[in-house]
Every structure is written in structure tokens, then in C-alpha cells.
Amino acid sequence: MSKNTISGQRQMDFVSKFNYIREAGTPSEEKAASLIREELKSFGMESHIEEFSFDTWEITKAELTITEPYHKTYQATGYQRCGSTAKEGTEADFLYVENGDDISLSHAAGKIVMVNEIVRKDLYLRLIKAGVAGFVSISGSPVDEGEDRIPRAAAIPQKVYESLNEKELIQGVGVHYLDAVEMVTEGAKKAQLTLIQEEVKRTSRNVEARIQGTDRADEILTLTAHYDSVPEGPGAYDNMAGAAIIMEVCRYLKEHQPRRTVEFVWFGAEEKGLLGSRHYVKLHQQELNQHRFNMNVDLAGQLVGGNVIGVTADPSVCAMLTYLARETGIGMTTKNQIWGSDSNTFAWKGIPAMTLNRDGFGMHTHYDTVELLSAWSLERSARLLAHIAESLSDIDSMPFPQNIPEEFKKQLDEYFGV
Missing domain, CATH: 3.50.30.30 (Glucose Oxidase; domain 1)
Structure with a gap:
């Protein structure tokens, strides 16, 4: 099985199953988690759910009335x-x-x-x-x-x-x-503002699947994407496309067993403040010292656009990723900075991280539907990510420092409110 077997159409078919709003903590998000597990099972991957609770606010009345003149x-x-x-x-x-x-x-x-x-x-x-x-x-x-x-x-x-x-x-x-x-x-000149809300507890869940490595199984790479959406739209670009890309890479690596262990995680409640990834690093705290690199995908799949990889790690990671992208012939640029996605959570815990991102339209609106996605774009992104993941899973030693630059540590502490 070569990377030519990676299918953009299969990813489109997968995303089409989720063309509905999946706000965190709702039955529709739970339904999506079940569908992700069904897809993994269809090609022989075992998976499990890790549930977590979070507090949110339910608004029962929001009103603005102008009373004068x-x-x-x-x-x-x-x-x-x-x-x-x-x-x-x-x-x-x-x-x-x-x-x-x-x-x-x-x-x-x-x-x-x-x-x-x-x-x-x-x-x-x-x-x-x-x-x-x-x-x-x-x-x-x-x-x-x-x-x-x-x-x-x-x-x-x-x-x-x-x-x-x-x-x-x-x-x-x-x-x-x-x-x-x-x-x-x-x-x-005068207004009456009414806002009534109450704090409620909701449950979300991460879906996790692991491919055990061979001779370097104690070292872990993660491929991650969130599958929840905002309440304003069905979130095909943000971010079922990302969920489809790591699913396709999972399918590929299952047939090409890596030397390092590769964990695939579909996060819930990202749109509520990276809650799924924050729960993951907390629950897996004891093994974080085994994690070598996080490869996250957030915003993907539209045809017109460009690939950008946001790298929160040593600058040498940017050079390495550019080299690997050249081997695929798939265009991309890098930015060395913190990124507003789940990769931040891993970097905050000292794990070098990246987010693969593609320009697009309609994020956080009702326009964010599967009709705006492209099988061509999904296939290219999955091929690029598969090459990066396979190269890093099989290399003798990780080719970049296993730490986060001090300037990023400070920015991440501020980002997470430390």
C-alpha cells in the first residue's frame, strides 16, 4: 500500500456523514464520536472513548430594547x-x-x-x-x-x-x-438590556486509537484533530476535514506499522477552549515524557488556498518540515509561533507541536458545509501529513530538540491563563 492509495473521495464520503452541527456536550457531538469509532472499526482499528465533564452557560433570554426616543x-x-x-x-x-x-x-x-x-x-x-x-x-x-x-x-x-x-x-x-x-x-438615547443565563454541566468525549510501534514503541507521536463544531454551523472545514485527514493517515499507517507508537485522537469540545486536548494531557500526564511530537490538523479541505504549518517548537522543526514537504512536491509554508488550536496544549506541556492549516472560507458560520470541500485538497493534505508522520515514526532519532523555546513558554502560559 503506497501513499497513492490515500483517497480524497473516501475522506469526502466520511465528512459527508457529519453535515450537521456538533456543539460540544450535545447528543449530536456524542453521535459524531460513535460514527468516528464505526469508521475506525471498518478497517480493523480498535478505539476507546475518554469522557470528561465541563461547565458551560445556557442562555435562556437575551434581549435589547431601545426605550427612548x-x-x-x-x-x-x-x-x-x-x-x-x-x-x-x-x-x-x-x-x-x-x-x-x-x-x-x-x-x-x-x-x-x-x-x-x-x-x-x-x-x-x-x-x-x-x-x-x-x-x-x-x-x-x-x-x-x-x-x-x-x-x-x-x-x-x-x-x-x-x-x-x-x-x-x-x-x-x-x-x-x-x-x-x-x-x-x-x-x-436609552436602552434596556436583559441577559439571563445559568451554569450547567455537560459531557464531551475524546476518541482515541493507537498503533503500537515496533522497536521504538516507548516513544509516542500523536496525530490529532477536533470533531466538534460551533453552534452556528456544521463545521466541515472547521474541522471534520481535519478529522478525515487523520483518519486517512491512520488507515495508511495501519498497513505500514511504524517503529514509534502513533496515537490518533479526535478531540471533543475544542471550540469551548481546547477542552478535549486539555483533558487528554491531564489524563495522560504520566506518559507525556514519552511524547515526541504532536501533529494537529485544524481548518482543512477547501480547494482554493494554501497549506500553512504552524510550528510551536524549535525553529529547526520548520526546516525539517519544509524538507519533508519538498519530498512530496506538495506546497506549504511554515510559521514559527503559538497556534490557536490543540497543538498549543501539547506545546504548553513541553511537547514540540504543529498544526496543519489551510486557507478557507466560512469558519464559524452556516456556510461551513461539506459542499465547499475538495477531494483533491483533502488527498494532498493527507499525503503530506502521512509522509511527515511516517518519516518521523521511522527515523532513528528525532531530528530536533525535545523542548519548547522560552518565548513560546511565556506566551503559552499567558494563553492558558497561568
Whole structure:
């Protein structure tokens, strides 16, 4: 069996089974885990599930009403993990503060403010410091229709939430661009913001399969991808395509037993904060000193684009990967930095790591469907990854330092809120 037997169409068929939303902790995510195990069983691979629980927030009401000089309620999406307003909501003067600059925020105390961007850690803390009563963020574009009119929001980071007491929390919602334009044009002066949510516990799961090595079985390589999606779309590009690629490499390596042990992991709850990979390194802590390299895939499969490998390791890994890619003739570039995916978790624990990524369209939207994927692209990515994995599994000694540069360690500690 040569790498020419790697099939893009087989990967397309696999991804087509998952053309539905798989939000972490839901029955649809659990169904996806079962389908992954069925696929592994179809070519003789044993697998097992590792379950884990996580806390999340369930929003029961998110509403924004302008009460002066006109009365209108707008469609809103609530921010998770920022507490709840009183049942009747919070009513206050309304102020558009654009980018949340210091000058605009100097007039914001006690007001419900509207900002141009999704509110994340730094802006949230600035809003608290400014003493605002609540916040509204803007998403979308002036040409959106239908489902695209649903506004976006986010979750306040767990570490930020834990660092604040309940009285310090400020609640927020997201509205669509066109509604924001109307509010400013019509001179909105007062608003009522209501956000009701409760903390709930959910269960997710990792799917794991292992090919035991021969004479270097005590050294472990991992190939990983997440299979959950955001609630806004079915996540074919982000990231069932990645799940399909490592499945195809698993099929290949089963017929070419490696010298080193190769572990394949399909992570749940990546979109909730890399929770699947964080659970994995915690549960497998005793064997982490045996891990030599993590090869993660996140965002893949669309035809028009370019392959980028984000390397969180010594710069020599970039040179090595470029050399291996040249042997395949498949184009790619490297970036030596931390990467916003599960490879970060491995690097955080001192394991050199990479994420294979391809440019694409529709991430975290309802456009992220299998129809935008390409068998040609999937096949090329799987061939590239299979060559990297097979080369590293069979080489006499790992050709790069088994540590993480100090600058990355500091960035990763900040990323994970240490």
C-alpha cells in the first residue's frame, strides 16, 4: 500500500456523514464520536472513548430594547459567562463608543455602551474599568440577509470570570450591523438590556486509537484533530476535514506499522477552549515524557488556498518540515509561533507541536458545509501529513530538540491563563 492509495473521495464520503452541527456536550457531538469509532472499526482499528465533564452557560433570554426616543426590541445574542441581569433587565442611557477608546469610554460610566467589535478579554476589562452598566457588540455586514442577520457574541474567558466577583461582572449582548446603524441613525438615547443565563454541566468525549510501534514503541507521536463544531454551523472545514485527514493517515499507517507508537485522537469540545486536548494531557500526564511530537490538523479541505504549518517548537522543526514537504512536491509554508488550536496544549506541556492549516472560507458560520470541500485538497493534505508522520515514526532519532523555546513558554502560559 503506497501513499497513492490515500483517497480524497473516501475522506469526502466520511465528512459527508457529519453535515450537521456538533456543539460540544450535545447528543449530536456524542453521535459524531460513535460514527468516528464505526469508521475506525471498518478497517480493523480498535478505539476507546475518554469522557470528561465541563461547565458551560445556557442562555435562556437575551434581549435589547431601545426605550427612548423610540421603542423597539432587536434580535440579540447573549455573551456567556458574564452573569445575569435582574429579571426585568438593566435600563440605562445608551452610548455608542465606537472602538472603545479611552476618550469615548470617559463618558461611559453607568451607561449601556455599544462597541464595534466582539468583546474579548482586554476590551471587557476596559469596559469594567470604565464603569459601564452593560455592553452591546456589533457583528455582520450591511449586505447580510437571512441567517447572516443572526448576531454573534462570545464567552467571557474562564480566567477573567474567575478573577471577578459577581458584582463586578457586566452583562452584554451582540446585535447585527444593520440594527446598530438604525440605533445610531435614530438617535437611541436609552436602552434596556436583559441577559439571563445559568451554569450547567455537560459531557464531551475524546476518541482515541493507537498503533503500537515496533522497536521504538516507548516513544509516542500523536496525530490529532477536533470533531466538534460551533453552534452556528456544521463545521466541515472547521474541522471534520481535519478529522478525515487523520483518519486517512491512520488507515495508511495501519498497513505500514511504524517503529514509534502513533496515537490518533479526535478531540471533543475544542471550540469551548481546547477542552478535549486539555483533558487528554491531564489524563495522560504520566506518559507525556514519552511524547515526541504532536501533529494537529485544524481548518482543512477547501480547494482554493494554501497549506500553512504552524510550528510551536524549535525553529529547526520548520526546516525539517519544509524538507519533508519538498519530498512530496506538495506546497506549504511554515510559521514559527503559538497556534490557536490543540497543538498549543501539547506545546504548553513541553511537547514540540504543529498544526496543519489551510486557507478557507466560512469558519464559524452556516456556510461551513461539506459542499465547499475538495477531494483533491483533502488527498494532498493527507499525503503530506502521512509522509511527515511516517518519516518521523521511522527515523532513528528525532531530528530536533525535545523542548519548547522560552518565548513560546511565556506566551503559552499567558494563553492558558497561568
